[in-house]
Amino acid sequence: MQVRTRHTPTFGVARLVLAPGEMVLVDPLTIAATSYGLAVEVKGVGAQAVALCTAGAEGGWLDAAPVLPGDLQQVELDGTHGWCLARHSWIASSSTVAMNPEAPPMQALFGGAEGFLNYAQGRGDVLLACCGALDLVTLEAGEAVTISSDHVVAFADTVQCRLRPSVPDGAQSIQTGEGLVFDFAGPGAVLTQTRGPRRLTTWLRGNGVSRSS
Numbered sequence: 001m002q003v004r005t006r007h008t009p010t011f012g013v014a015r016l017v018l019a020p021g022e023m024v025l026v027d028p029l030t031i032a033a034t035s036y037g038l039a040v041e042v043k044g045v046g047a048q049a050v051a052l053c054t055a056g057a058e059g060g061w062l063d064a065a066p067v068l069p070g071d072l073q074q075v076e077l078d079g080t081h082g083w084c085l086a087r088h089s090w091i092a093s094s095s096t097v098a099m100n101p102e103a104p105p106m107q108a109l110f111g112g113a114e115g116f117l118n119y120a121q122g123r124g125d126v127l128l129a130c131c132g133a134l135d136l137v138t139l140e141a142g143e144a145v146t147i148s149s150d151h152v153v154a155f156a157d158t159v160q161c162r163l164r165p166s167v168p169d170g171a172q173s174i175q176t177g178e179g180l181v182f183d184f185a186g187p188g189a190v191l192t193q194t195r196g197p198r199r200l201t202t203w204l205r206g207n208g209v210s211r212s213s
Helices: 104-110 197-206
Strands: 002-006 011-017 023-026 031-034 039-043 050-055 060-064 072-078 083-086 090-095 097-099 117-129 134-139 145-150 150-157 160-165 181-186 188-191
Touching: 011 023, 011 050, 011 090, 023 060, 023 072, 031 050, 039 060, 072 150, 090 097, 134 145, 134 181, 145 188
Parallel strands: none
Antiparallel strands: 002 011, 011 060, 023 050, 023 090, 031 060, 039 050, 072 117, 083 117, 083 150, 090 117, 097 117, 134 188, 145 181, 150 188, 160 181
16 A cells, blocks of 8 residues: 555645555545545444455555544554554554454553554554644653643554543543543654644534534
């Protein structure tokens, strides 16, 4: 899979160029266009839906456009360690990359419940979207930082992390990340976004733009 981006960093669109017979997993909500004849098979429903896209004998391509405006980031997995991803940030990944929500890092954070993160492992590429611009936080060994869960896009599993309430006794949810912050300690990388989707929703409701729950 070759990734060619355009319109970044504000309204990123990614063209995924596939070799003959190559397969890629894509969030079906982000598929804007494909080359003629590219096969798209959607599995699952709702938030769990995933599109398996397969190129024909001559190869093919598809354009993935994230729902929210912002930048795109490609993460290359070499098989030595995995990455923890915010579910809403995942756009696409190579068929050789496995998503495992029950991996040990997820068990440590969510205790077996379904949380707002997923875990990617294997060899291949993962395409992520962020709301706003992307920031890379590189932590040295022993260096620590606290980041709102709404601004975390992904982080390497070499990073030590702890999830805790942002405000004692405040509303919180491991399904959405509401009311939670991460304490990270290096070494490793954390990808963050300059805008928070949940904060945008709260602002819209608070200013009378949207009344839906």
